[in-house]
Amino acid sequence: MKFTCVICDLDGTLADTLEDIARSMNRALEHHGFPARRVEEYRDMVGGGIARLARRALPDLAPDDPVAEQVAAYAAQCYAQEPVVHSKPYPGILTLLGELKRLKTALAVLSNKPDPITQLVVGKLFPPGSFNLVLGETPGFPRKPDPASTWDILMTLGTTPRETIFMGDSEIDMETARAAECCPLGVCWGYRSRRVLEKAGAQRIIQRPEELSALIRGTRI
Numbered sequence: 778m779k780f781t782c783v784i785c786d787l788d789g790t791l792a793d794t795l796e797d798i799a800r801s802m803n804r805a806l807e808h809h810g811f812p813a814r815r816v817e818e819y820r821d822m823v824g825g826g827i828a829r830l831a832r833r834a835l836p837d838l839a840p841d842d843p844v845a846e847q848v849a850a851y852a853a854q855c856y857a858q859e860p861v862v863h864s865k866p867y868p869g870i871l872t873l874l875g876e877l878k879r880l881k882t883a884l885a886v887l888s889n890k891p892d893p894i895t896q897l898v899v900g901k902l903f904p905p906g907s908f909n910l911v912l913g914e915t916p917g918f919p920r921k922p923d924p925a926s927t928w929d930i931l932m933t934l935g936t937t938p939r940e941t942i943f944m945g946d947s948e949i950d951m952e953t954a955r956a957a958e959c960c961p962l963g964v965c966w967g968y969r970s971r972r973v974l975e976k977a978g979a980q981r982i983i984q985r986p987e988e989l990s991a992l993i994r995g996t997r998i
Contacts, residue, residue: 780993782936783877784927784959786945787888787895788823789967791870792902795819796863798856802834805852809844811835820968824947826889826920827853857894861901867966869986874907876990883934885910887927889920889949909934922949924957931957944989951977962989 788794796816803813814834822833831849835842877884886908888895895913910930918926931941943954946967954961955978963974963982974982983989 779995780882780940780942780960782883782885782931782934782941783989783993784885784887784930784941784943786947786950787886787890787898789946789969790867790944790950790964791886792864792866792898794864794898795823795968797860798823798830800862801856801859802830802848802852804855805831805848806834808851809848811848823968824889824949826914827856827891853891853894857897860894860898864898864902866902867986871903873986873990874903876987877993878907880990880993882993883936884908885930885934886912887921887930887953888913890914922952922956924953927953927957927959942989942992946974948973948977951979954978962992 785791788798799814799816799819802819806813819834822830828846828849831852832845835845835848874884884907886895886899890898890913892913892915896911899908899911910933912926912930914920915926918929927943931938938958941959942962943950943957943959944962944964945951945954946964947969951961951963951974961978961980963979965971965982965984971982
């Protein structure tokens with residue numbers, strides 16, 4: 778099967794955003810009287826959206842405690858004010874995007890960040906026109922791993938799941954790819970381990986961005 782489209786996760790896949798995410802959430806935790814966490818602690822927490830991150834970061838709090846919503850809202854506000862202080866694309870990603878464009882591959886970003894922040898981060902980190910479509914969490918669409926947003930992207934780009942690689946660094950991305958019947962491609966440079974990706978159903982796992990362009994050029998997965 779020839780792949781003509783790649784949908785990419787953002788955090789931990791295209792860019793290392795962990796420090797900025799941790800910084801915003803720690804400001805929210807301290808504002809509400811909770812201790813800050815080490816940046817590395819967030820590595821296993823991110824990926825499910827800001828509300829889920831707040832619940833995970835809060836110590837010994839009931840899942841339905843309204844404080845979690847308050848912390849999430851404050852963290853989102855902090856993050857929107859300064860989304861790209863330490864964040865940067867991973868080595869080789871900009872070159873990869875240029876090569877995929879040369880190969881006429883349709884490129885999209887799908888993130889569980891709120892859509893306005895997703896647009897802001899992508900706009901600051903990547904050259905204009907790098908992607909055919911960028912989408913974050915949007916009212917009316919459940920967040921990943923629900924496949925609805927992925928299917929909407931495919932319909933907009935005029936392609937099919939069988940022609941599409943879904944590339945990500947987390948179990949959420951692999952579950953999304955499988956639910957949408959796209960090819961689940963894990964990356965080793967992000968926030969989750971290879972074991973987590975394999976367990977979540979990654980069809981292949983790459984260690985360097987340039988391996989993806991080789992796949993698009995015709996190597997079978």
